[in-house]
Amino acid sequence: MPTLFDLTKPIVVAPMAGGPSTPELVIAAAQAGALGFLPGGYRSVADLMDQIAETRSSAGLFGVNLFVPEDDPGDLDAVRAYRDELRPLAEQLGAPDLPDPTPDDDAFESKVEALLDDPVPFVSFTFGCPDPALVRRLRDRGTTVLATVTCVDDAGRAEAADVDALIVQGPEAGGHRATFACASEPGMTSLGQLVTEIKLASELPLVAAGGLGSSVMVTSALRIADAVQVGTAFLLADEAGTSAAHRAALVDPAFTETAVTRAFSGRPARGLRNRFMDEYGSTAPPAYPGVNQVTTPIRRAAAAAGDLQHVHLWAGTAWQEARPGPATEIVDRLLG
Ligand SMILES: Cc1cc2nc3c(=O)[nH]c(=O)nc-3n(C[C@H](O)[C@H](O)[C@H](O)COP(=O)(O)O)c2cc1C
The missing domain is CATH 3.20.20.70 (Aldolase class I)
Incomplete structure (x- = not known):
């Protein structure tokens, strides 16, 4: 071996x-x-x-x-409530309808x-x-x-x-x-x-x-x-x-720190601190992969539009x- x-x-x-x-x-x-x-x-x-x-x-x-x-997908009703909270943003970004969370x-x-x-x-x-x-x-x-x-x-x-x-x-x-x-x-x-x-x-x-x-x-x-x-x-x-969006963010001096959030996937993850983390980090339930599923259309739409504030930008503390x-x-x- x-x-x-x-x-x-x-x-x-x-x-x-x-x-x-x-x-x-x-x-x-x-x-x-x-x-x-x-x-x-x-x-x-x-x-x-x-x-x-x-x-x-x-x-x-x-x-x-x-x-x-993990056997436990977390509280799927809490994920549905989170999805409802995200719907206005999805509409604003022209993202497709946010899916129903399912164990996977x-x-x-x-x-x-x-x-x-x-x-x-x-x-x-x-x-x-x-x-x-x-x-x-x-x-x-x-x-x-x-x-x-x-x-x-x-x-x-x-x-x-x-x-x-x-x-x-x-x-x-x-x-x-x-x-x-x-x-x-x-x-x-x-x-x-x-x-x-x-x-x-x-x-x-x-x-x-x-x-x-x-x-x-x-x-x-x-x-x-x-x-x-x-x-x-x-x-x-x-x-x-x-992705092009991620590469651009990593060298963009507008990003000055990283933070840990559950907002994108339901699991804690570190990335460049942006608006999505700030606005939804406190309400995202600890449920994976449900949260990941419901935020995917938003993240895709944001990345395609070069919107660095609503996409996950994973990065460790030494990103600079x-x-x-x-x-x-x-x-x-x-x-x-
Ligand atoms: C963009 C990105 C994606 C990652 N995806 C995975 C993954 O699929 N599986 C995994 O075990 N770790 C993943 N990690 C975590 C790494 O294994 C590792 O713990 C981390 O990158 C180390 O910290 P650093 O990014 O500061 O070097 C990912 C990290 C980053 C930055």
Whole structure:
């Protein structure tokens, strides 16, 4: 089975669902001696398998990331009330009618079966603890399994499920927090402190993630972790599929801070602070993927119109360090 210690460079290019992560980005990571992940979230099994085939033809080591579905979809009536609150904005933006929220597991089981039939070197999980039997099945197929954790308790649960390594995600991270339960409020212990605490409690290799945008930050994280996982610093990479609106926002000096909100998806996620977060952050219910479903038409309409105030602009606290260029150069810059 491959391990993180097989990497020439201890950098994981984070899976970034919704467009930024492409096979080209994952291949570029492999060519740089780092490790890239294809996001399995928000896409069909067929699309994921096509991307795996494309990536495998040029990358030796790579991984696939899956969202662990939660049994509890949250309060769907509260999501419907939120949808009613959003309707005037949807009309103003010319967005299609907002859908009724429905439970959806993102085809998790089918994706798992596909990865057991056609194994990849690494699989990482977010939004929950993979079942121990599933971890065993993946490992039996030669796949190295990682779980993303945001607190010491979740690290203990993932270790008990017999994963091979932990991705420790701090509150500085761009995109969704990986909390195991949607409704729980993610901790605010800084990444450095969190890695230190988990290291005292676990023997597993640790990958530090969140707010690592420069070689100074990466070098400091590598003193306590075995590797780092970096997302935001690659959003402007030539090979990334980041939308034009997202790219524009990341270099727009009008954005001066990031914030964590449930307004877009129902799960806490960090992005550039904009009007949508300010107006709806306090009323969005903790229900995933229902909130994600009802806000999708608004976010699509806003992105198409170049309206940066009503679209999610995921970014970690170090977003101002992100620079355009080939991913191989970004890997080298991060390592100093
Ligand atoms: C645009 C974007 C999309 C993301 N999508 C995923 C995802 O699909 N799966 C996942 O495990 N993490 C996802 N993350 C979180 C990353 O894995 C990682 O924790 C984070 O990028 C690290 O913080 P940084 O962005 O400050 O480097 C995403 C992050 C961003 C910025």
